[in-house]
Amino acid sequence: MSITYQFDVLPNTEAIIDLYNSSTIVRPTNDKDRISNMYANSNLVATAWHDDLLVGVARSLTDFSYSCYLSDLAVRKEYQHQGIGKQLVWLTKQKLGDQCMLLLLAAPAAIEYYPKIGMDKVDSGFIIKREQ
Template identity: 65%
Template sequence: MEITYRTNITPATEAIIAVYDSSGIKRPTNDPERIAKMYENSNLVVTAWYGDVLIGIARSLTDFCYCCYLADLAISMEYQKGGIGRQLVKLTKETLGKQCMLLLLAAPTAQEYYPKLGMDTVHNGFIINREQ
């Protein structure tokens, strides 16, 4: 069975949580309502499926013409290192088009991954961290 990619669906919260928990990404998976709200307020979701099982997800917030924040990129552990993350980022960028930049905050463990996708490091960003 081959992996398929979709941009027209927001998966069930339980499936999203399963991918997050398997991937190693730190998200509030003990709070399904918060995860559901994260997706309700996101306007670009690209997913990877093995049959009917969600195995990867890219969640973004964008205006589709100038900027996009790629908030989450998560691949189930057993499918990592197979190019799925690369394809999810590629499809996200293709959906956005050439006028739109793509920005993300990388987890410390992923600092070396994103340059391999052709992404540049930024040193001119600022953050106010969440309190919860």
């Protein structure tokens, strides 16, 4: 199976929702406008494709100089455990360069995953949670 990775293709909202629903990520997939706005306001999106099927995405917000927040990392359930998520993170970091840090908030079910792909855990963070 050949997976291709791209930065220059923004998937349509329906493909993103389908990917999210088929992965373990929890996002407001019943709100198409919100998903569309999430991507319209992101400035670094890496995608993974099996032929014409979107199988993975890493969606980030960054200044490309100092910091990057990787807000979504999702891989279709049937494509997980094949290194696609790790490759999306690695490609994102490569695009950012050495001067930019990469930060994410892990879902409880994914906390053990990120150290396995070379990320360090941080304890110094604060959050104001969304209300919706």
